Amino acid sequence: xxxxxxxxxxxxxxxxxxxxxTSLQLGPFVPQVLGPVMFSLELDGEWITKISCETGFTSRNxxxxxxxRAWYSTLPLIDHIDAESSVFFELAYxxxxxxxxxxxxxxxxxxxxxxxxxxxxxQLHIKYLVRVAEAVGAQSAxxxxxxxxxxxxxxxxxxxxxxxxxxxxxPGGVKCDVTEGFLERVLEATDVLRIxxxxxxxxxxxxxxxxxxxxxxAKISPEMTKKYGITGPNRRASGDGFDVRLVSAYSGYExxxxxxxxxxxxxxxxxxxxxxxxxxxxQSASILRQVVEKMSHYDGFAPKNWSKDLRIPSxxxxxxxxxxxxxxxxxxxxxxxxRPAKIHFSTPSRSIISGLPEIIPGTNLEDFPLxxxxxxxxxxxxxx
Amino acid sequence: xxxxALSSIAPGIELFTAQGFSLLVATALAHxxxxxxxxxxxxxxxxALERKVxxxxxxxxxxxxxxxxxxxxxxxxxVKLVIKRKNNFEFPILSxxxxxxLFLQVGxxxxxxxxxxxxxxVSPFLFLWFVFLFxxxxxxxxxxxxLVRDExxxxxxxxxTIAGLMPAGIATFSALVGLTNFDWASILSRQxxxxxxxxxxxxxxxxxxxxxxxxxxxxxxxxxxxxxxxTVVSAQRNSAHLPGVxxxxxxxxxxxxxxxxxxxxLLPGFILESQWAIENPLLLQLLSWxxxxxxVMTVLSGxxxxxxxxxQLSSRQATRFGFHFLLPLSILVYIGALVWRIFD
Numbered sequence: 160x161x162x163x164x165x166x167x168x169x170x171x172x173x174x175x176x177x178x179x180x181t182s183l184q185l186g187p188f189v190p191q192v193l194g195p196v197m198f199s200l201e202l203d204g205e206w207i208t209k210i211s212c213e214t215g216f217t218s219r220n221x222x223x224x225x226x227x228r229a230w231y232s233t234l235p236l237i238d239h240i241d242a243e244s245s246v247f248f249e250l251a252y253x254x255x256x257x258x259x260x261x262x263x264x265x266x267x268x269x270x271x272x273x274x275x276x277x278x279x280x281x282q283l284h285i286k287y288l289v290r291v292a293e294a295v296g297a298q299s300a301x302x303x304x305x306x307x308x309x310x311x312x313x314x315x316x317x318x319x320x321x322x323x324x325x326x327x328x329x330p331g332g333v334k335c336d337v338t339e340g341f342l343e344r345v346l347e348a349t350d351v352l353r354i355x356x357x358x359x360x361x362x363x364x365x366x367x368x369x370x371x372x373x374x375x376x377a378k379i380s381p382e383m384t385k386k387y388g389i390t391g392p393n394r395r396a397s398g399d400g401f402d403v404r405l406v407s408a409y410s411g412y413e414x415x416x417x418x419x420x421x422x423x424x425x426x427x428x429x430x431x432x433x434x435x436x437x438x439x440x441x442q443s444a445s446i447l448r449q450v451v452e453k454m455s456h457y458d459g460f461a462p463k464n465w466s467k468d469l470r471i472p473s474x475x476x477x478x479x480x481x482x483x484x485x486x487x488x489x490x491x492x493x494x495x496x497x498r499p500a501k502i503h504f505s506t507p508s509r510s511i512i513s514g515l516p517e518i519i520p521g522t523n524l525e526d527f528p529l530x531x532x533x534x535x536x537x538x539x540x541x542x543x
Numbered sequence: 544x545x546x547x548a549l550s551s552i553a554p555g556i557e558l559f560t561a562q563g564f565s566l567l568v569a570t571a572l573a574h575x576x577x578x579x580x581x582x583x584x585x586x587x588x589x590x591a592l593e594r595k596v597x598x599x600x601x602x603x604x605x606x607x608x609x610x611x612x613x614x615x616x617x618x619x620x621x622v623k624l625v626i627k628r629k630n631n632f633e634f635p636i637l638s639x640x641x642x643x644x645l646f647l648q649v650g651x652x653x654x655x656x657x658x659x660x661x662x663x664x665v666s667p668f669l670f671l672w673f674v675f676l677f678x679x680x681x682x683x684x685x686x687x688x689x690l691v692r693d694e695x696x697x698x699x700x701x702x703x704t705i706a707g708l709m710p711a712g713i714a715t716f717s718a719l720v721g722l723t724n725f726d727w728a729s730i731l732s733r734q735x736x737x738x739x740x741x742x743x744x745x746x747x748x749x750x751x752x753x754x755x756x757x758x759x760x761x762x763x764x765x766x767x768x769x770x771x772x773x774t775v776v777s778a779q780r781n782s783a784h785l786p787g788v789x790x791x792x793x794x795x796x797x798x799x800x801x802x803x804x805x806x807x808x809l810l811p812g813f814i815l816e817s818q819w820a821i822e823n824p825l826l827l828q829l830l831s832w833x834x835x836x837x838x839v840m841t842v843l844s845g846x847x848x849x850x851x852x853x854x855q856l857s858s859r860q861a862t863r864f865g866f867h868f869l870l871p872l873s874i875l876v877y878i879g880a881l882v883w884r885i886f887d
Contacts, residue, residue: 205699296855298593302600309602368854525699525857 194538247482258476377530387514391485397427571650655831706865707763760796
């Protein structure tokens with residue numbers, strides 16, 4: 160006697176011949192994501208109905224590595240968690256140590272930190288726009304953007320001496336003072352940037368082809384951001400103005416005049432996410448200008464004792480900073496020894512990727528690269 | 544009758560008209576060879592230029608070991624693509640056969656008035672049929688063999704091809720209004736009677752018609768079978784083969800468009816034979832090639848620059864553009880050209 164479940168299974172097999180559901184695996188190297196990830200898509204015709212992600216291709220156990228190193232040699236590893244946005248990891252780590260050890264930071268060094276962070280935020284948003292432009296094949300926009308990014312990176316090089324893997328922010332301040340003429344060049348760059356942002360908006364974002372293509376793609380509702388803990392520009396592009404720099408200001412952001420108001424008009428689709436990044440770049444330029452103007456009142460840079468015999472008193476600290484992708488948290492425990500007892504980073508990309516099964520379904524297969532690029536996912540942060 | 548018409552417009556026709564099948568094929572091959580020899584260095588140079596400009600913007604050096612003016616970079620890219628691909632035997636054979644057919648049909652296009660190799664009833668539609676056949680064969684093979692797993696991708700590219708080829712076909716029909724025969728000889732015999740010797744100035748409809756034809760060509764050749772329309776998907780599929788093929792077919796489109804609408808190898812308001820009194824057929828032929836290719840390369844450069852400046856159309860957008868804009872417009876232009884012909 161045939162059981163009912165067998166009958167149902169047979170019927171399902173028969174029906175599967177007539178449905179148009181196929182599966183597609185993309186990855187592990189998807190150009191729109193920083194780092195390897197495997198996406199498994201289920202398609203109904205050309206519409207995505209289901210998505211799942213396989214992660215862990217670059218798992219390096221950096222946190223364990225940091226815990227096994229002496230305090231003074233942890234900085235290079237912190238930089239290598241996500242080489243692109245290493246400045247925010249450095250800052251979160253330094254803030255956590257300062258919280259435990261109660262280290263004071265001079266206003267000048269806090270200003271330098273803000274300048275450094277905002278310069279990085281601008282160059283990372285430009286890199287984000289490059290990924291989006293590549294996803295839709297806007298080659299000239301890519302070249303324009305990379306040219307502008309290089310100018311910002313040159314400024315960072317002038318400040319830190321390197322273009323990549325800075326090791327510049329250390330607990331208690333920064334490694335060295337700004338070089339002569341740096342602040343003036345930052346002011347010049349902010350002026351140029353305002354023109355460039357307008358240019359990119361006209362060339363790329365407000366072109367009819369892109370407007371039509373990106374509108375309504377992969378929407379994130381404000382409820383969804385709360386459900387999955389999505390923060391940063393993705394959350395603000397959904398109409399929620401949550402920003403750590405305003406909610407719990409750090410490193411002197413409380414002295415700067417900026418806000419995240421009037422974002423209610425944002426709908427949280429791909430177009431708004433891309434547009435909001437350009438808006439935020441302008442905001443960063445304004446912050447830079449304010450800080451540079453304040454910097455002339457602050458002086459006094461003192462070299463730090465960041466050497467082999469360094470000890471951090473026992474205790475635990477938690478810091479959070481507004482990274483380019485969202486809220487980056489650092490939880491640090493010290494037992495007074497020569498190395499950290501426990502360290503953990505909570506990264507913004509993790510919450511974005513956990514929300515993908517709700518964000519992506521309903522998207523056309525063709526728009527998938529664009530949708531993924533617009534979410535700004537870094538697998539290096541996730542597989543740390 | 545036709546040969547007389549040809550002889551009247553082209554004095555050197557007796558010398559260069561092929562007789563016999565083997566000679567026909569040989570001359571057609573030579574024709575393709577010259578076409579490739581004149582166009583591909585331009586393509587290589589354009590690709591190398593693009594890479595160099597991109598590198599310069601990013602403060603990189605760009606491709607270095609690429610020969611004089613970067614001319615061999617594209618060849619190296621193509622070789623790498625072929626070598627690195629894992630394939631069964633069928634796909635390369637199909638590619639070679641279809642590409643061979645596509646390349647051979649170039650022999651039927653009259654690049655110069657002195658050089659009409661195949662004196663049959665060949666019309667400009669042959670080229671459009673070959674492009675359709677090229678796409679259709681890969682669509683059919685991909686669907687049946689499951690080599691390309693997504694029917695979605697295949698169907699999309701087929702629909703996009705049709706969305707481009709239909710306006711192109713109707714635009715060609717409009718260009719042939721008033722002719723009893725649609726063959727190349729009749730088209731050539733009609734050249735030279737318009738302002739600047741360009742047919743686009745014959746009527747406003749012809750002017751629009753040229754742009755419809757060229758845009759339809761760009762639309763057709765941007766389908767997945769010729770280039771990477773699907774940014775991610777094609778990176779893992781067989782559809783990302785040989786972007787040089789795309790260039791070749793687009794150059795074909797532009798060449799046909801130039802012969803139909805821009806006077807082919809004729810200089811604007813200038814007749815080589817009479818004004819320069821050039822009697823040597825070989826020299827005439829060479830000069831005609833140069834004039835034609837200059838026109839083709841100018842139009843191609845415009846297309847390339849426009850493509851680089853604008854974001855790429857998604858396949859859906861492209862199909863919609865073809866069916867909702869180009870096709871109705873081409874039908875309107877066809878009716879307009881007919882009415883113009885009646886009252887002219």
